[in-house]
Amino acid sequence: MHHPRNDILPPPPADLLEGAALFLDFDGTLVELAERPDAVAVSAELRDTLRRLLARLEGRVAIISGRPAAQIRELFGPVDFAISGSHGVELVHADGRVVMAERPAALDEILAEADAFAAANPGVLIENKPLGVAIHYRQAPEVEQEAIALAMRLAAAHQVALQPGKMMAELRVGGGDKGSALRALMEEPNMAGARPVFLGDDVTDEPGLAAAAALGGAGVLVGPARETAARYRLDGVADVLAWLAAAAVRGEGAAAAAGDEAA
Numbered sequence: 263m264h265h266p267r268n269d270i271l272p273p274p275p276a277d278l279l280e281g282a283a284l285f286l287d288f289d290g291t292l293v294e295l296a297e298r299p300d301a302v303a304v305s306a307e308l309r310d311t312l313r314r315l316l317a318r319l320e321g322r323v324a325i326i327s328g329r330p331a332a333q334i335r336e337l338f339g340p341v342d343f344a345i346s347g348s349h350g351v352e353l354v355h356a357d358g359r360v361v362m363a364e365r366p367a368a369l370d371e372i373l374a375e376a377d378a379f380a381a382a383n384p385g386v387l388i389e390n391k392p393l394g395v396a397i398h399y400r401q402a403p404e405v406e407q408e409a410i411a412l413a414m415r416l417a418a419a420h421q422v423a424l425q426p427g428k429m430m431a432e433l434r435v436g437g438g439d440k441g442s443a444l445r446a447l448m449e450e451p452n453m454a455g456a457r458p459v460f461l462g463d464d465v466t467d468e469p470g471l472a473a474a475a476a477l478g479g480a481g482v483l484v485g486p487a488r489e490t491a492a493r494y495r496l497d498g499v500a501d502v503l504a505w506l507a508a509a510a511v512r513g514e515g516a517a518a519a520a521g522d523e524a525a
């Protein structure tokens with residue numbers, strides 16, 4: 263879908279999470295982008311903020327990432343929020359139920375070609391994921407066009423989805439995206455009546471931003487203005503973390519005031 267570019271998207275209002283269900287992208291939204299996929303870590307502050315938001319939103323918090331769900335789980339440690347991984351085609355519900363497609367055999371052939379490309383192009387990293395093969399060229403930006411051309415050829419030859427990303431192109435299982443994941447998670451009984459709010463930075467997040475708006479909520483673009491389905495914008499990861507931390511505290515203040523009134 264074509265979305266208008268809007269250079270004057272406002273920051274999200276402080277009360278946007280009242281009655282909301284919160285969906286969060288990971289890389290570029292909750293953690294700064296790094297040179298390599300394995301060079302990111304979840305800080306104690308981020309873990310604490312999510313724990314508080316989970317309490318405030320009565321469990322209505324989920325991560326929707328392009329990474330495998332198991333990796334997100336490992337990065338956060340024991341978590342009780344739902345995770346969608348692999349750009350929406352993997353769902354791990356908060357109660358542990360898993361919905362996941364099978365890995366097609368074609369991904370092994372794709373992996374072999376991608377590995378050969380990496381061997382011939384120093385700096386290129388290949389990420390072998392349960393439901394995808396990502397060709398990362400962040401450390402070899404000069405081969406961007408070749409990497410994208412290879413990914414396009416492999417996607418057509420093996421009938422898999424081509425997922426563009428930040429300094430990477432991924433061949434992945436299709437049939438879903440971050441929008442379908444958000445919609446599936448919104449079907450959970452605890453989400454009834456909530457407004458979805460999705461925060462994300464990448465093109466893979468656009469279906470999630472659009473689905474949040476379509477279901478009566480809103481998307482928050484993270485990073486520079488571009489064509490987007492988002493209604494609000496934050497400049498970067500630091501602003502996201504500050505906004506989420508403020509929202510968590512605001513919720514605790516409101517809950518304490520309600521408790522005082524009831525006493």
Ligand SMILES: O=P(O)(O)OC[C@H]1O[C@H](O[C@H]2O[C@H](CO)[C@@H](O)[C@H](O)[C@H]2O)[C@H](O)[C@@H](O)[C@@H]1O
Nearest residue numbers: 288289295296297298299327328329400428429
């Ligand atoms: O949907 P996300 O949670 O944002 O995941 C998207 C991809 O993130 C990772 O790659 C990106 O982050 C890396 C670490 O900062 C960076 O080196 C790379 O250039 C980025 O594209 C992850 O490795 C991918 O599997 C995700 O699909």
